[in-house]
Amino acid sequence: MCEAMVQGFLSKKLLSSKSITVAEPRQERKSELKQKYKLNITSNNREAAEACKILVLSVKPQDLDSVLASLKGALRPEQMVLSIVAGARISIISKGLAHNAIARVMPNTPAQIGEGMSVWTATPSVKKQQLNQARIMLQALGKELYVNDEKFLDMATAISGTGPAYVFLVMEAMVDAAVHLGFARHIAYQLVTETIRGSIMYAMKSGKHPAELRNLVTSPGGTSAAALYELEKGSLRTVLARGIWAAYERSKSLGEGKGPAPGV
Numbered sequence: 001m002c003e004a005m006v007q008g009f010l011s012k013k014l015l016s017s018k019s020i021t022v023a024e025p026r027q028e029r030k031s032e033l034k035q036k037y038k039l040n041i042t043s044n045n046r047e048a049a050e051a052c053k054i055l056v057l058s059v060k061p062q063d064l065d066s067v068l069a070s071l072k073g074a075l076r077p078e079q080m081v082l083s084i085v086a087g088a089r090i091s092i093i094s095k096g097l098a099h100n101a102i103a104r105v106m107p108n109t110p111a112q113i114g115e116g117m118s119v120w121t122a123t124p125s126v127k128k129q130q131l132n133q134a135r136i137m138l139q140a141l142g143k144e145l146y147v148n149d150e151k152f153l154d155m156a157t158a159i160s161g162t163g164p165a166y167v168f169l170v171m172e173a174m175v176d177a178a179v180h181l182g183f184a185r186h187i188a189y190q191l192v193t194e195t196i197r198g199s200i201m202y203a204m205k206s207g208k209h210p211a212e213l214r215n216l217v218t219s220p221g222g223t224s225a226a227a228l229y230e231l232e233k234g235s236l237r238t239v240l241a242r243g244i245w246a247a248y249e250r251s252k253s254l255g256e257g258k259g260p261a262p263g264v
């Protein structure tokens with residue numbers, strides 16, 4: 001994710017490679033990043049933290065405690081931390097770093113190609129100018145939305161953060177059904193991806209409500225009506241809503257430090 005951010009900063013000329021320092025523990029990856037982007041690279045997290053104005057925290061949640069411990073007390077009050085670590089509450093990061101100016105972001109995987117949707121918030125210690133800087137940085141990953149309460153991040157986790165998983169599942173199911181009908185897999189994939197992409201573009205450009213668009217393609221006694229009847233009978237809406245609620249509850253319990261789900 002951090003590499004996607006770096007690519008965005010450099011391609012949009014928001015920052016020069018010399019002004020970015022990356023802390024990376026693995027030698028092989030350090031060399032790769034150095035060669036690819038000509039960044040300043042260190043394996044010392046504290047050294048990177050002390051040098052920066054904005055510290056981006058982009059480690060896996062399981063590595064967070066040790067990284068926070070390695071950085072505790074290293075930051076000056078005027079520095080800002082931008083955390084994209086899924087599920088990590090501001091209070092945990094603030095306590096772990098002994099630092100108050102923190103912005104917390106929930107990005108999603110399309111951010112890796114600059115098509116993400118990031119929802120974020122910040123503590124009152126983050127200054128207006130830093131909020132603007134954070135906004136510009138997040139725009140390197142795609143669209144961003146500021147919310148004024150951290151509780152919205154759990155909701156966003158269930159919609160935009162986890163959303164790509166729902167979309168990929170629907171894609172997979174449609175491709176499999178197309179193969180079942182008799183299409184070759186690569187044709188099935190093209191038909192499904194182009195249909196989803198085109199439908200989203202159409203919905204966004206027309207500005208019409210999805211129900212109106214659906215009605216427009218549903219002619220009396222037609223194929224859409226037959227398919228929609230079966231989808232509603234199979235409780236598609238209820239199942240989707242239940243999935244979204246489950247992701248929301250899971251996000252809240254992860255934020256409270258309740259570890260992996262039972263059976264995982």
Ligand SMILES: NC(=O)c1ccc[n+]([C@@H]2O[C@H](COP(=O)([O-])OP(=O)(O)OC[C@H]3O[C@@H](n4cnc5c(N)ncnc54)[C@H](OP(=O)(O)O)[C@@H]3O)[C@@H](O)[C@H]2O)c1
Pocket residue numbers: 001002023024025026029045058059060061063066067084085086106107108109110111112161
């Ligand atoms: N992937 C997504 O689309 C996505 C979406 C939403 C949120 N997020 C969040 O974004 C964060 C990063 O995810 P990711 O998918 O980009 O993970 P990733 O590719 O594993 O990146 C994590 C990076 O942290 C480095 N690292 C590990 N231990 C470290 C340490 N002690 N000190 C400094 N650096 C260390 C890793 O180094 P190595 O090169 O040695 O592994 C790696 O470069 C996660 O918290 C995730 O929850 C990701």
